[in-house]
Amino acid sequence: xxxLIGGKxxxxxxxxxxxxxxxxxxxxxxxxxxxxxxxxxxxGRLQGIQEDLFIVGAYLxxxxxxxxxxQMYEMTDSDVERIxxxxxxxEDGLPAWKGFTLPGGSRxxxxxxxxRTVCRRLERxxxxxxxxxxxxxxxxxxxxxxxxxxxxxxxxxxxxxxKEEIIWKKRC
Numbered sequence: 001x002x003x004l005i006g007g008k009x010x011x012x013x014x015x016x017x018x019x020x021x022x023x024x025x026x027x028x029x030x031x032x033x034x035x036x037x038x039x040x041x042x043x044g045r046l047q048g049i050q051e052d053l054f055i056v057g058a059y060l061x062x063x064x065x066x067x068x069x070x071q072m073y074e075m076t077d078s079d080v081e082r083i084x085x086x087x088x089x090x091e092d093g094l095p096a097w098k099g100f101t102l103p104g105g106s107r108x109x110x111x112x113x114x115x116r117t118v119c120r121r122l123e124r125x126x127x128x129x130x131x132x133x134x135x136x137x138x139x140x141x142x143x144x145x146x147x148x149x150x151x152x153x154x155x156x157x158x159x160x161x162x163k164e165e166i167i168w169k170k171r172c
Contacts, residue, residue, distance in 0.1 A: 004016065006062060008063045022125050026119055032111055036108045037157075042153070052079060052142070055073050059074070079142055098167050101155070102166040102168050104166050112154035119150060122143055123144055
């Protein structure tokens with residue numbers, strides 16, 4: 001058993017615990033990505049995303065009744081818009097999309113794909129949690145847009161490093 005913020009005890013495998021644990025996992029993978037980067041703008045954005053994820057994790061770790069008393073853990077429309085701005089900015093000037101991309105090409109691009117896939121799993125966990133408990137809609141939207149940012153960032157990092165995307169080759 002473990003305690004949520006507010007004191008309620010739940011099993012360690014409770015969907016809420018699994019969900020905020022996945023937030024923590026994503027943040028750890030982001031830390032690994034950041035360790036490989038030198039671009040101050042990208043590093044600053046990713047560290048800001050880690051701070052956002054801390055807010056998301058705290059929200060998810062808090063009893064619903066306690067959330068109603070505090071706006072401390074809210075994700076806002078401007079948080080979502082910021083990520084959408086990162087996507088647009090990061091995509092600007094990249095070569096046209098050529099097809100589905102295989103993770104790889106460089107360590108940092110591959111790590112972006114790890115972040116993307118963990119973020120997609122987090123999105124599924126948030127949706128599962130929202131089936132039985134109230135989850136703020138901006139959290140769902142933020143997580144959805146964040147996974148798209150990681151994909152675009154993988155393309156940008158390959159571009160910066162002068163490396164090619166690995167395009168999936170259809171068998172037929």
